[in-house]
Amino acid sequence: MVEIHRAARLRSLLAAAAVLAVAACVPVQPVEPAPPRADVTGVEIGDRTPARGGDLVMALSAEPDRLDPTTSSSLYTRYVMNAVCEKLYDIDAKGAIVPQLASALPTVSADGLTVTIPVRRGPVFADGTPLDAAAVVTTLQRNLTLEGSSRRAELGPIAEVTARDPETVEVRYETPFSPLTAALADRAGMIMSPKALAEEGEDFGDHPVCVGPFSFVERVPQTSITVRRDPLYYAADQVHLDTITYRIMTDANIRAANLRSGDVQVADSLSPQDVDALAKEDGVGLLQTGSFGYQAITFNVGNVDGTGKPPGPIDTPVAKDPRVREAFALSIDRAALVNSVFNNWYETACSFIAPGTTYSSPASDACPPHDPARAKQLLQEAGVPVPYRITLSTSNNADSLRLAQAIQASVVEGGFEVVIQPVEYSTLLDVQKRGDFEVLQLGWSGRVDPHGNSSSFLSTGAANNYSGYSNPEVDALLKQAAQSNDVATRADLYGKVTEIVQRENPILYLYRVRSITGYTDDVAGVETYDDGVVRLSRAAFL
Structure with a gap:
């Protein structure tokens, strides 16, 4: 009976959060497992004749960071670079x-x-x-x-x-x-x-210059990036478009509206709030696929001088006492968040390895329980005031704010008070690099090998170790995993890393998106895979 009351209360709190996040009320559905969804990774040209030329516009959901393969960290930069810089x-x-x-x-x-x-x-x-x-x-x-x-x-x-x-x-x-x-x-x-x-x-x-089907033309900050077909490309006969313009549209509703009107032909990261309606629209198609990556909460436990530098002490309970971070983790009901905020389109995540992939294991798939009573007990053991107040930095787009407000409501029962700090996406990337945050919500688009989803974020002093986390045992396990060519050995080692991370919680894994990309039915050759990148290099008008 107690658990039923807790679930009902959480659904009410999440419903209230959803109402605050959007202009219209968003109903909270019963907490049910997400239905299986078939991947649709591309729309083929097939036996249709592609038009020669044309200027395609893609609505891009965030401003990319610098178009430099060595230093960039944004998924949206990868969209553009995929057309310009082959690998x-x-x-x-x-x-x-x-x-x-x-x-x-x-x-x-x-x-x-x-x-x-x-x-x-x-x-x-x-x-x-x-x-x-x-x-x-x-x-x-x-x-x-x-x-x-x-x-x-x-x-x-x-x-x-x-x-x-x-x-x-x-x-x-x-x-x-x-x-x-x-x-x-x-x-x-x-x-x-x-x-x-x-x-x-x-x-x-x-001014990036690489081998690619397209070459860089210009960038108008906060507005657009344009590339054009490169006649020197070794497979130029397979490239149909004249230009691609990536137009920055951070509002998911605006992306969806522009897709419906045909002002853009491709739109990435469509909101689950819009997908069911878009699926019924004439002239619009949807690609959807799972993700190697994750969305997570990062606690700053030692990032005092920026990433890539040795960690230092931060004299706050959430930074120095893992019991406080564990309490926060126990306060979150991942399934309820995914269900209520994302209409059950996304999947819960509890580690850096996606279930069912090559290196997954029972340990990497295991999820900590939702236990707000235990969370409050841990806060009392840590000797911190209840409610314990933390500041959560997050991107200022509608879905991220909806999630932040749902988290804010969710953790109240566990003894936390969350203050939400909205930040523009590209600025938030700099914030996490510098360590100018207490707690931060961002994600990682994922790599096919789990090393790319773990080592750079968890190894001491690594380039993407935004939390400033340092654990010699984790360093050693990750190094061993990278040295092995045996799948079972690597899966076991990554499972052990997961168990430590779930105890210490420098990163709290929340959910995995389904990459939902919209396109108008006058284009084909658009693709998106589990690495999260929308590929347009072989796209064409029909």
């Missing part, structure tokens, strides 16, 4: 790693210390510079040495990178590092023009 490897619709600028998958020496990457022959950069092994080495060295690089940890303990010949790159490691290929299927593998790097230096992101 050594990519993933396909099923999540398998496939060659892109490499001509084949790497080969690894018997001792695991030498990785050989064959480079595709023929491509040239948008400035006419030929792609070769030396250009690949230049990019990888920049990723390893540039101050502020977000790619360094993704590449592992590299001892040396050399061009063995014009078509062969050799990477030598201090210790084996199995996630390299997966890292090179994302920004770490985007190869930049050595000529442009020499000319632009740290300003490369203002």
Whole structure:
């Protein structure tokens, strides 16, 4: 009976939060498991004849950060860079790693210390510079040495990178590092023009030059980014559009309205509040797929000088006492949040590994209980005032604010008072890097290998360790996992990391989105995969 009353009270609180977050009342549905939803990863051109040319407009839900593969951390930057900067490897619709600028998958020496990457022959950069092994080495060295690089940890303990010949790159490691290929299927593998790097230096992101179906044209801050078809691209006959304009539209309602009107032909990150109605619209189609990533709450436990720097002490109960963070975790009912805020379109998350994927295990799938009574007990044991007040920084878009207000309501019963601090998305990225927050809600779009979802966020001093977390046992487990090529061994090690993280809660994993992308029915060739990236390089008008 007590649990029934708790559930009813939480639903009432969440309903109130939803009303505060939007102009119209959002009904709270009964808490039920999310229905199974079939992935729709692309709309094929098939036997239809694509039009030659045309200017496609995509509504982009947030302002990308700098268009620099070495330093960027925004999912929305990946959308644009996917059209401009090809990688050594990519993933396909099923999540398998496939060659892109490499001509084949790497080969690894018997001792695991030498990785050989064959480079595709023929491509040239948008400035006419030929792609070769030396250009690949230049990019990888920049990723390893540039101050502020977000790619360094993704590449592992590299001892040396050399061009063995014009078509062969050799990477030598201090210790084996199995996630390299997966890292090179994302920004770490985007190869930049050595000529442009020499000319632009740290300003490369203002005028990025790579090998890609499109080349960068211009950026109007807070408004749009435009790219145009690159005639030098090695597969130019497969590129149909003349230009793509990524127009910044942070309001999900505005994105949906522009999609309905045809003013944009593609729109990313559609709100679950709009999806059911859009699915019934004539002239509009929807792609949807799961995610390797997660949405989470990050507690600042030691980020005093910015990411990549040694952690320091923060003299607050939430930073120094894991009992306070555990109490917050126990106060949250993930299923109720997903159900009420996102109309059951999203899925709960309790670790950095998506259930049912290659490296998932019972330990990584396990979810801490919702237990507000125990939460209050922990706060009392920690000797903090109840309600304990914390400030939650979050993006200022409607869905994020709706979530924040639902969390605010949810944790009251566990003894917390949450003050919401809305921040513009690109500014929030800087806030989390600098450590200028107490508690922060943001997500990670995910990588095919769990190393990309864990090590950079949890290893001491890593580039994306926004919490300033440091645990030698976690460091050792993550290092062991990266050195192993055995799936079962790695899954077990990541499960052990999950158990520690769920005790100490530097990161509190909440849910996984379904990437919901809308398109008008006069375009095809649009794709989105579990890495969260909307792909337009082969899109066309019909």
